[in-house]
Amino acid sequence: MRVRRCSARSNHFDIGSPFLRYRPLTSLPLEYRILSRFSPGKEQMMTHQSFLGSESPTFLPGYFPEFVKPLELPSSSDLHRGIAILLSICQLIQYLWKVVAFSECQKSLVRTMTDGKSEAFQGWVSWLENGLFLLPLVGLLWQPCRSSGEAGSKPNIVLIIVDDLGIGDLGCYGNDTIRTPNIDRLAKQGVRLTQHISAASMCTPSRAAILTGRYPVRSGMASNNDKRVLVSLDVSGGLPRNETTFAALLKKQGYSTGLIGKWHQGLNCRTHNDHCHHPIHYGFQSYYGMPFTLISPCWPDTSRDTELAFEGRLWLCMQLLLIALVTLVFMKLKGWLHSPWLLILSIATFGFLLALSWYSSYTSSLYWDCILMKNQEITEQPMKGERAGLIMLKEAVSFLQRNREGPFLLFFSFLHVHVPLPTTKEFLGVSQHGLYGDNVEEMDSLLGKLVDAIDANGLGNNTLILFTSDHGGHLEARNGHIQMGGWNGIYKGGKGMGGWEGGIRVPAIARWLGVLPAGTVINQLTSSMDFYPTMAALGGGTVPKDRVIDGRDLMPLLRGDIQHSDHEFLFHYCGTYLHAARWQPKNSAAVWKVHYVTPIFQPKGAGACYDTIFCACFGENVTHHDPPLLFDLSKDPSESQPLSRESEPLYDSVIRTVGEALKRHRRSLTPVPQVLSEQNEYSAWRKPCCGLFPFCLCDKEDGHSMAQGDGDKSA
Known part of the structure; x- marks a missing residue:
């Protein structure tokens, strides 16, 4: 034969x-x-x-x-x-x-x-x-x-975002000491972008930009003070409900939509369970994950198991003590009991002090912010950070199996690789870069299993996979002299720096077998806001016409139909303060970067703001440049040699052109309430609780089984 x-x-x-x-x-x-x-x-x-x-x-x-x-x-x-x-x-x-x-x-x-x-x-x-x-x-x-x-036909879409991942952490972007074979394989099978820019250098605003396709300053998800992200689950702020997310667009086009992982766009408005900013109100029909973000108290927590075991008994003891106290008072008043009032008062005082001392332990964010939810139910409070990634993977595989007839949108938002880097024992000590490297390699393993599940279900040829990080690696994340944050390669700066390249240039890969040319590298300017119109076009929808959408459809560039990006200018904010802008002329290979404001690194001579953990956006810890700093990123991607009138004949022309574009951009802005500035205050009434307050400890994840159905699809 x-x-x-x-x-x-x-x-x-x-x-x-x-x-x-x-x-x-x-x-x-x-x-x-x-x-x-x-x-x-x-x-x-x-x-x-x-x-x-x-x-x-x-x-x-x-x-x-x-x-x-x-x-x-x-x-x-x-x-x-x-x-x-x-x-x-x-x-x-x-x-x-x-x-x-x-x-x-x-x-x-x-x-x-x-x-x-x-x-x-x-x-x-x-x-x-x-x-x-x-x-x-x-x-x-x-x-x-x-x-x-x-x-x-409408393709399935899987958007994968890693938290705080640096562009220099991946093998396909030049790292030869951290092993990321699955992400590298994704790049070989798809298109790798080298000038992909996040719209913000902090979690909450950058994710708001991805969800809406708009600069965070347009939606109000920016700040004019030091609170540049949502600081807790008990604040009233969140992504405004009048914003239309890509999930809402695709849901209207018949997509099954699910979000698994980190949200960090708010939860409650007035009470502990009104869930006014829950993902179901933004187009996601099902949700499993962490509504906040990882913070240091989330892992490790050696006392948690003891507290969980003690919680039920303590609640029973408190009930019995209260019943006994009420009974004693009643019997004393009726004359049936001849015990002195001092004894009854002592019992009441003991109960009050016991409750007060127990409740004081709840001042830790561990109990109120480190939680997991399935749809609108709290399943784990506080969460076990090291096992959350595996449970999220199971939920993702279950989602794929339930919706493989398509079309579907899966937004998989990793908790990795944000501090405190909760990592399973299987990956502890496997890398050359300590706990951070271990966490990156675990993330790569989980991503590989997710992509394998897509292919095993026969979805590879009809599924667009988009992979990126929300912003650059966190240089100031350290434990003593041990680096706990990511590496941004040759690029200056990192997380929290609105203008320097290391805070906003992120890895980005797109794979669609049989549609996108495998092994392609694109050096054109792209933005995290581009995912929004790209998904809208693929899903058969249209972007809203009543607002400015800053993203551009990526598919013509990814397919090779066009050779030049639709972006000519991009603007880089630190909160509500514009720090820099870039210009990629359509008839030139140059990529001009203009800095109007830069942070002052501490200590002097350092490459980050180690004294303050995050660099400032305004005030005495920034430098205003007049005339602005100018770099040609095509020749100086590390932004180490600023140009001047003497060294660059086009200096005045570039500064003038970018300045005119900036004026047009500012005229397009509409004043809106700035959520992170005005709605970012703590309130005990908004603290989420899976039981009867204040007895909020619970763990419904033991013996976890994969979900059998979606959440509230009517939302």
């Missing part, structure tokens, strides 16, 4: 027949992988040799005939659907007929059918025997139409 591969980039095989080829069995959904009874213990499908002379069926282990695959119907119109059904039926008849083609049995059957029959009947049998050879030609003519319909 002559078997050859159809093309160098294909896993299909043909066997010399113009109308039959074999696809890998592993490309089928699991329910179609049938164990052949003809070869017990081996997963294979019965196939047939070339019909041009084969006399008996044979096997091609691990492959199945192309035209007996599960029926794929284009969704564009009823006419296409009917034609597809007709062709599939004809192909099935053709297959059954040709299995016995040219055999003595078939010839005898034809003679029996035609003997003594009318010429019309004999002609019909002759057409059935010979005319079926024309069906493959019809199929070939139909195939481009069907392929076009498939390509035009």
